[in-house]
Amino acid sequence: MAIIDLSKREVHCKIVYYGPGRCGKTTNLLYIYNAMNSEHRGKMITIDTKGDRTLFFDLLPLNLGKIRGFNIRIQLYTVPGQVMYAATRKLVLKGVDGLVFVADPLKVRKERNIESLADLGRNLEEYDLKFDEMPLVLQYNKRDLVDTPVPTMSVDELTEDLNKELKIEAFEAIAVKGTGVFETLKEISKQTVHHVATKHLLNKQNP
Ligand SMILES: Nc1nc2c(ncn2[C@@H]2O[C@H](COP(=O)(O)OP(=O)(O)O)[C@@H](O)[C@H]2O)c(=O)[nH]1
Numbered sequence: 001m002a003i004i005d006l007s008k009r010e011v012h013c014k015i016v017y018y019g020p021g022r023c024g025k026t027t028n029l030l031y032i033y034n035a036m037n038s039e040h041r042g043k044m045i046t047i048d049t050k051g052d053r054t055l056f057f058d059l060l061p062l063n064l065g066k067i068r069g070f071n072i073r074i075q076l077y078t079v080p081g082q083v084m085y086a087a088t089r090k091l092v093l094k095g096v097d098g099l100v101f102v103a104d105p106l107k108v109r110k111e112r113n114i115e116s117l118a119d120l121g122r123n124l125e126e127y128d129l130k131f132d133e134m135p136l137v138l139q140y141n142k143r144d145l146v147d148t149p150v151p152t153m154s155v156d157e158l159t160e161d162l163n164k165e166l167k168i169e170a171f172e173a174i175a176v177k178g179t180g181v182f183e184t185l186k187e188i189s190k191q192t193v194h195h196v197a198t199k200h201l202l203n204k205q206n207p
């Protein structure tokens with residue numbers, strides 16, 4: 001849940017990167033961590049116990065500078081995508097202000113993407129949240145694999161599977177190289193800060 005601290009003129013928001021296991025959520029955060037000046041980011045915490053799979057979650061605090069005199073502080077989280085970590089995914093979503101759904105283009109992950117998006121919808125419902133009331137963007141990651149023999153899905157196929165109803169902004173990305181990573185982050189941050197500020201104003205008008 002966002003915190004607006006009027007005395008310190010700070011806004012704190014929580015953005016969660018969601019998606020099936022191994023779609024590239026941690027890679028997004030690592031790229032952001034490595035690319036940002038240390039003044040603008042805190043320590044990246046990865047609670048990772050087996051190889052490169054996130055078994056619990058990652059957390060990266062960022063300071064995105066000022067908007068209208070307010071310091072924007074964002075905490076990026078990832079969820080563990082593996083089916084068995086349902087309880088952790090739900091917990092990480094608590095108080096979420098904005099979401100990035102990262103999709104894997106591997107043909108073998110087609111169903112995993114669809115299942116993960118449905119799982120996100122169910123988890124949001126448990127917090128009385130809905131897709132169309134949340135800042136949410138899609139990221140089609142690993143676009144570099146399209147030029148390899150690995151069977152991958154086209155953007156049209158991913159759109160058909162994941163974005164036919166949502167009709168939200170989608171970014172193509174190659175997270176390992178950083179392509180599309182900041183474009184995704186900028187858009188979700190913009191939407192989230194806007195959403196949080198609007199909600200805060202409405203609450204003030206109708207306490
Ligand atoms: N080819 C390619 N591999 C990627 C890309 N992004 C992530 N990966 C790889 O996919 C694997 C899983 O990534 P990770 O970030 O740990 O996935 P997570 O489970 O969603 O956090 C790792 O081996 C990454 O190096 C990408 O854009 N292209």
Ligand SMILES: [Mg+2]
Pocket residue numbers: 025026027052053054078079080
């Ligand atoms: Mg991970």
